[in-house]
Amino acid sequence: MLADFDAQPGRVVPPSPDLSPTQREADEAELYAGLRGVAGIVAGGGGAMDLLRDVAEFAAQAIPGAEGVGIALIDPQHGLSSVRTWVATAVLVQEIDTVQYSELHEGPCITCMESRRPTVSGSLGSDSRWPHFGGRVARMRMHSALALPLLVGDQVIGSINAYAKSRDAFADHAVQLGSQFAKPAAVSIYNAQLLATAHEQTLRLQRALDSRSVIDQAVGIIRSRTGGNADDAFERLTQISQSENVKLHTVAERLVDEAARRARARHR
Incomplete structure (x- = not known):
């Protein structure tokens, strides 16, 4: 079954190589390891920032092709204009998302949170959806992006943002596994936010x-x-x-x- 996502308009994506059963098993094992990790981190009782770092690391493990992952969150009181990346597995990811949210206000992560659908770009430099962001990031030698909305019911609380240096790094298989990971990750993050809020109110x-x-x-x-x-x-x-x-x-x-x-x- 094809993943339901927003692909890059007008780009003819090269056919993905058929994955061997061994490779598919390995990718699924990475996904399930990430899901198990996400399931355990709220119960572990760590702080919200520790949880977000763990989710980013597990996402990088679960999404095939990801070379760097960031977790962006929305302040529910201020909407999408308040979005910012709280943790990232690489400094370059933090820099890219800062450009996206604080400077240009366009990019795959913003689009995925607006559409509530995964957003994929295989060549950021030629992606017409984000003419300023795409060229800027391509000059930073990052060419592929996969943005996954974090959804809890009807509420968008943020996104998982994965990047890769190679073009067309995120095929349908990566989107499927990433989407499977994002659902429980969103619930874990949301629950951690509730716990943190309750703790602050108690204090x-x-x-x-x-x-x-x-x-x-x-x-x-x-x-x-x-x-x-x-x-x-x-x-x-x-x-x-x-x-x-x-x-x-x-x-x-x-x-x-x-x-x-x-x-x-x-x-x-």
Whole structure:
């Protein structure tokens, strides 16, 4: 079955050599090794960046012909304009994707995320879809590209971007295996993002609770010294914060630390 992808318009691609059963088995073994790796990395409990690096390495292993792979992600709050490559298996891939996203705003990875279909180019320098990007990358001695959208349901969260120096490096077989890899990779990346977001929200909540606790302690200290009520004490803290241009919780921490030092001194 042919892979469903967007090929380079007008380019007559040389017929792919028939792969021997041994070569097909080897390619499929590489794919399954990558899939097993992707399945295990979220459960491994590493950070989001470590997971992305692993996915890039597994993708380079799973996609026949890939000489360098990058993982690009979209900030869901800002859409496609926010896309950038977070990790890459080669410095040149990072440079290519920086040109694509930050400078020229055209290229196979952007196209694949817009179309939600794999995008292939066998000769970037003559690809009419990206007249500025194609020539620029060809001068960097990279001639083939395979961009695979990372899809979770109807949502595009990014892309896997594979490059090769030779022309027509990514035949139908490579697109099929790459597409098989991209589906579970997208889920793993999405789950890792959810975990990272939940962790950050937990930290923010804990910081807010800690800050509230310190402010309450400072209010109690001021009340014990002045005999005023809680509103008066909080107003006093706010006035100090504004007059010194210091955050409220910092003023509260300073007051609590000072009270603790005085208590220790009295004990001695």
